[in-house]
Amino acid sequence: MASTSDTTVPARILSTLQKIVGNRHVLSSRSERLVYECDGFTLEKNTPDVVVFPRTTEEIAQIVRLCHEHGVPVLPRGAGTSLAGGGLPVGGGVLVVLTRMKDILEIHPDDRYAVVEPGCVNVWLSLALRGTGLHYAPDPSSQGACTIGGNVATNSGGPHTLKYGVTVNHVLAVEVVLADGEVVVLGSPAEDTPGLDLLGAMVGSEGTLGIVTKVWVRLTPDPQGYRTMLAIFDSVDDATTAISRIIGAGIIPAALEMMDQGIIEAVEAAFQFGFPLDAGAVLLIEVDGLEAGLDRQQQDVTQLCRDCRAREVRVAADARERMRLWKCRKEAFGAIGRLSPSYCTQDGVVPRTQLPEILRRIRETGEKYRLRIVNVFHAGDGNIHPILLFDERDSDQVDRVLRASHEILSACLELGGSVTGEHGIGVEKIGFMDQMFSSSDLEAMHALRQAFNPRGLLSPGKLLPTAGACGIEQRHPGRRAAL
């Protein structure tokens, strides 16, 4: 990896970094650092001054200590799949890439937990658990590439988090390198640790409180059976009403996803599943659990959908059909290339009962800005993903997309929701923080960060806005491929 250095990092620091991790695990030439200038969020770019690939907690502690002594910013990065710029080295400095720390260290089926390094790809853990009857529940659609460390940093979700909860519900403990290089363990694999919930603060802190170097994760028993249904509606309103009815009836589906007419068109072109092209919206509903209760739940869901004027409710006949349905949902974003050269996926949350209202607002926003907007999202928890279609080579369209996105996210806040469901704040949404939180809320968060990260060298410019600034001004909307 090592080659001619043209970094601005002082030679003394560079050579110490090379001693810590070994020459071949440091990138210092600009041409090789370039690929680390952005992650899945490409609107803003900044090349890190040096990139290091440590292998152990001790190496990370030494790196952080060195940076602490010299006042150099440090930022951890996993697979770089963040859609909000979580891996963007805003302040330059040392980028600590955790991909080499990828091992699954322990699996304890009886105690139902596993210990993994932060660079372990989410799906590798699921693969390693095959045959144990257990799985790791958080399943972001990017699970084939994103890392558990990144999941912890952003408190990731996924289709099945409606029933099983997000990452914070599945992390029992973390080992963390603090801002001064000290190594601590927060939480414990034993349940119900007393004291302040520092672990809860760490999960979702986007690298601003410390660098997570080891994770104890909870393992969940595989459900005995599944029923996967496809409910077809003439209108989006009927479909969203059905969502509220299903949850309101006390049924907790394992997943409850919505795709509107625009997405159906793209998905059908890509995968030929047999979706009706004239439907207004479809719901993909999965219930799981003990085999004994599933037929009853399936009947209840079917009836509730029919009550909301569902035209048809189909049930996946077998495991293969279920996999095909999920493939259509998880790869829906790839299919959007068939509708438009560029697209921008937004991530917002509203209370479930406000889904019909927010979708009306999205439609109106689309009309107002003359943009086509299609929707595919985790409907069960009100996590919307409107996708704005445009051509990035047309600056007028780009401008309209930015204004429309802002209007949609503001509407989410107005309806009592949030500007991100699962992608995190990163740098993308930092400008919304003062709309979402009162100044005293933000002060409390700043105080917490101050306690962990007093010099502000860990992941600077992330998550919390700096006083007086309103975040990074956007010039260009992001095109997103996965959620």
Added chain:
Amino acid sequence: MNSPSPSVDTPESRTELGIDYATFLSCVHCGLCTASCPTYKETLDENDSPRGRIYLMRSVADKRIELTEPIRRHLELCLDCRACETACPSGVEYGKLIEPFRNRMLPAPRDVFHRWILWKLFPNARRLERALLPARWASSLGLLSFVRATGLWKLLPRRLGRLVTLLPPLRKHPRLPSRVEAVGERRATVALFTGCVADALFRDVHWATLRVLQANGCDVIVPKNQACCGAIHYHSSQEEEARTLADQNVSAFADLDVDAVVVNVAGCGAMLKEYGHAWPEDGAGKRAQLAQKVRDVNEFLDELGWVAPLGRLPLQVTYHDACHLAHAQGVREAPRRLLERIPGLCIVPLDESDTCCGAAGSYNLTQTEMADRLARRKLQNILRTGARTVVSANAGCTLQILRQATLEGIRLRVVHPVQLLQESLEAAQQ
């Protein structure tokens, strides 16, 4: 319209790179490809990932960076296995970026090995067969295993030494007839593509292919004037030679009245299927016509529907997905469905079955360190299945897996699916 990158979005630079700039733009930088990339899984440096390589190529095109030595190394390290195309939700055609980029931007290798062995000897089945004569004698006298076992091969020039370790047991098989008739009612007429290295080293697979096709009601024509598919040249910046070979194959196959041109080497099949758009200029129409008729033998038999009686084959096997079959041609289920028909055969799933074994055409002769790492990884996954028979539908993978097993002193049988199908046919006749 605003150009995203005015410095390159001009016809001149498009020609220079041989890349349509829009293909760069189709990558939305989501990173979902990274964990599918064999080289990234080994080095864990994004410069060695598909997303990173696209970024590097685009940055060179945009003149943001120079094509320096380290950047060149990252691009040369790519196996062109296309696992990233399978993983990409946006449908980025990575092969259409890396292949023309490497052909135009990286200097063609000029060493003796490339010029005389890879480009001249390999693509000519007859010449190769003659050149292998001493090796066959050595093989029958047990000398080859002696050279391998004692490490004497390390004394040979580097690439020649590796070639020796790659050679499978060499046996003489009769030449293929120019035509065979269907057994029973004729259901289809096909032409068989025999290739170069495959014909010299794996003629038994060709024979098995003939027998299996015959047994399922196919007349099979084996055109004598066919040539190497050109992949070896195309993937080492020798486009002109590759096109000459393509046109030779067009004249051998295009006018035959057949339902399909059947190929049993995944790498050749992938190349033949790309004849249509590899060279968009003169004669593209005829090349495209041929490309449309090309079918991998697994794909063809699966589509045609198997009818021949199969006998018991009590074996535990595992199936390795050749990159050029699974990723480049999208054929994954067909070989598995065919193997599942064999009574008594137990197919144990292989972890990372579609991660490249490191063969990748001539990659295992040029990028030896990475090729060896991937071969070790593949063999470890194979050994974990407990099966000692591996099914591989690509000659290159077969050689690579066998080599690694031999070096590690492990007895492993590596066969083509049609060979097991033929054995099962024979078992039914007994």
